Amino acid sequence: MRAVVLVGGEGTRLRPLTSTVPKPVVRLVDRPFLAYMLEWLARHGIEDVVLACGFLPTRLREALGDGHRHGVRLHYIVEPEPRGTGGAIRFADEALDGGLGERFLALNGDVLTDLDLRAQIDAHEAAGARATLGLVPVDDPTAYGLVRLAHGGAVRGFLEKPEPHEIDTNLISAGAYVLERDVLDLIAPGRGVSIEREVWPLLVGDGLHGVAHESAYWLDIGTPERYLRGSQDILAGAVRSAVRERLDSHGLAHGAGCSIEGRLRGPAVLGDGCHIAAGAVVGPGAVLGDRVVVEPGATIEQAVVLDGAHVGRGARVSGAIVAPGARVGPDCLVTGAAVVGPDATLGAGNVLDRGMRLFAGVELPDGAVAF
Numbered sequence: 001m002r003a004v005v006l007v008g009g010e011g012t013r014l015r016p017l018t019s020t021v022p023k024p025v026v027r028l029v030d031r032p033f034l035a036y037m038l039e040w041l042a043r044h045g046i047e048d049v050v051l052a053c054g055f056l057p058t059r060l061r062e063a064l065g066d067g068h069r070h071g072v073r074l075h076y077i078v079e080p081e082p083r084g085t086g087g088a089i090r091f092a093d094e095a096l097d098g099g100l101g102e103r104f105l106a107l108n109g110d111v112l113t114d115l116d117l118r119a120q121i122d123a124h125e126a127a128g129a130r131a132t133l134g135l136v137p138v139d140d141p142t143a144y145g146l147v148r149l150a151h152g153g154a155v156r157g158f159l160e161k162p163e164p165h166e167i168d169t170n171l172i173s174a175g176a177y178v179l180e181r182d183v184l185d186l187i188a189p190g191r192g193v194s195i196e197r198e199v200w201p202l203l204v205g206d207g208l209h210g211v212a213h214e215s216a217y218w219l220d221i222g223t224p225e226r227y228l229r230g231s232q233d234i235l236a237g238a239v240r241s242a243v244r245e246r247l248d249s250h251g252l253a254h255g256a257g258c259s260i261e262g263r264l265r266g267p268a269v270l271g272d273g274c275h276i277a278a279g280a281v282v283g284p285g286a287v288l289g290d291r292v293v294v295e296p297g298a299t300i301e302q303a304v305v306l307d308g309a310h311v312g313r314g315a316r317v318s319g320a321i322v323a324p325g326a327r328v329g330p331d332c333l334v335t336g337a338a339v340v341g342p343d344a345t346l347g348a349g350n351v352l353d354r355g356m357r358l359f360a361g362v363e364l365p366d367g368a369v370a371f
């Protein structure tokens, strides 16, 4: 069975992490975000994966190549212009001359999950469904597609981005579908089509089913807060992934050529060529990319500091993100899901908090921001 993965969105809510690289290849712990999805598919025996791209996938190709490192064969399909979630699936099938086959998987490409695809495929088959949605419970369904399920698993209502007063269940669509080929006929050709708004409503009562994955891990990584949470959950092993297998008995893993004079506290993952000076503390819950420099007395905890970033003497990065090439000056505090953008520079003694996002290349003088 083939899978088509939708990776054409712009990822605007993750800016500035996505101002220089597209969301699917933003590094999550030690590999491109999409690698988790490819490895999850490979674990389910899905080896042919079609990436439906709304834009030129140059960076995607550079990061993922032919997919063999992650156990799959990748096919890249590029829409003439973004066709929407349904339009992208139809376009990919046409571009491959019907290559998605009689039954296939379609997946939103911005989700970190380990849900049991095999169970969903089996339920789809047992029900004789035309489309089967994977469902997960969430606290607040407003940002998702709400799914009302009848006994026996038929969907009796689908509401994309429901209003608060419409919410009568916590089950939402996880963005993982098993589809029969005839569903493609419900997608108008040659234009943008939202599968959530234009296709699911047509299938309610006519072959749309849902399977609740009550205990699976599932996270849409679309915001800095959720990107941080996903990083922590991978380190903690809350989601099944290959990263956890790399950690030693202290919960630590680091790449080649690191010089570590300060303290590492697990769980923590460091890339290649990092320098942790004496008196610095990295972890718990720290992710460092390649060539990160942490100066004496600095602390990094529950935080992500990406390739080539520099954290100055006595600075503290806690529950926040420092993008590639950024410099955090001495005695700064970066916390509260703040993001220091790529190649941005924070002068000494700044405080970034409450989700503040410093955009790419911005330079803040010493002591410019406080809370």
Ligand code: GDD
Residues within 6 Å of the ligand: 006, 007, 008, 009, 010, 052, 053, 054, 079, 081, 082, 083, 084, 085, 088, 108, 109, 110, 111, 143, 144, 145, 146, 160, 172, 173, 174, 175, 196, 220
């Ligand atoms: N190729 C292509 N072309 N991909 C697209 C396009 C397009 O025009 N538009 C969106 N995508 C991709 C996005 O990159 C993302 O991976 C996926 O389709 C879903 O789009 P989002 O924009 O992230 O939608 P959402 O998160 O608001 O809602 C969707 O996901 C929820 C679960 O996270 C819906 O499917 C909801 O029903 C669902 O609950």
Ligand code: MG
Residues within 6 Å of the ligand: 108, 110, 220, 222
């Ligand atoms: Mg999304």
